[in-house]
Every structure is written in C-alpha cells, then in structure tokens.
Amino acid sequence: xxxxxxxxEGGCCDPPSICEMEYVNMGYWKKSNETANVDGKYDKDCDVxxxxxxxxxxxxxxxxxxxxxxxxxxxxxxxxxxxVMSLLLMIFHLLLFVATMWEQQKLT
Numbered sequence: 001x002x003x004x005x006x007x008x009e010g011g012c013c014d015p016p017s018i019c020e021m022e023y024v025n026m027g028y029w030k031k032s033n034e035t036a037n038v039d040g041k042y043d044k045d046c047d048v049x050x051x052x053x054x055x056x057x058x059x060x061x062x063x064x065x066x067x068x069x070x071x072x073x074x075x076x077x078x079x080x081x082x083x084v085m086s087l088l089l090m091i092f093h094l095l096l097f098v099a100t101m102w103e104q105q106k107l108t
C-alpha cells in the first residue's frame with residue numbers, strides 16, 4: 001500500500017509489516033500460513049489482526065504506540081505555543097514596566 005497513513009491509521013488499520021500478509025483490498029488482508037518471517041522474528045500483533053472492520057488491529061501494540069505518538073506530537077506543539085506565549089507576555093510586561101518608569105522619571 002503506497003498511501004501515507006497517520007501513526008494511528010498505520011498501527012490500527014494495517015497489519016504489521018513483519019506479518020507479511022498479502023494485500024487484497026482496502027479492508028482485507030490475506031494471512032499467510034507462516035507464523036514467523038525469514039529472520040525468525042515474531043510479532044504477537046500478527047495473531048491479534050482481524051479483517052473485521054470493527055476489530056482490525058485495535059488491540060495491537062502498534063495501534064497503541066501510534067496513539068501515543070500522535071498525542072506526544074500534539075503536546076509538543078501545545079507546549080511550544082505556551083512557552084512562546086509566556087515569553088511574549090514577560091517581554092511585554094517588562095516593556096510596560098520600563099515605559100512606566102521612564103514616564104514617571106520624565107515627570108519628576
């Protein structure tokens with residue numbers, strides 16, 4: 001499949017690549033009879049994968065990792081925004097303080 005999927009879609013809607021399932025269509029993958037690939041690696045997610053659209057691989061570790069990765073990315077953006085806004089507020093308060101002190105000094 002050549003389309004770009006989000007981490008959640010890739011982890012939950014597609015079987016793990018190590019399972020070497022044959023792509024039939026968007027909603028169906030054909031399981032191979034082999035439980036391990038050539039290197040002898042085995043992924044428990046291969047057993048969890050189902051072609052039922054209500055199940056797919058929602059209990060897979062790859063799906064859970066995709067969800068965490070998506071949340072992590074969103075929190076990084078929110079954190080960056082909050083830090084930038086805090087810095088801007090501090091700079092504006094400092095400028096307001098300096099302007100007020102300068103104005104008071106001018107009056108005396």
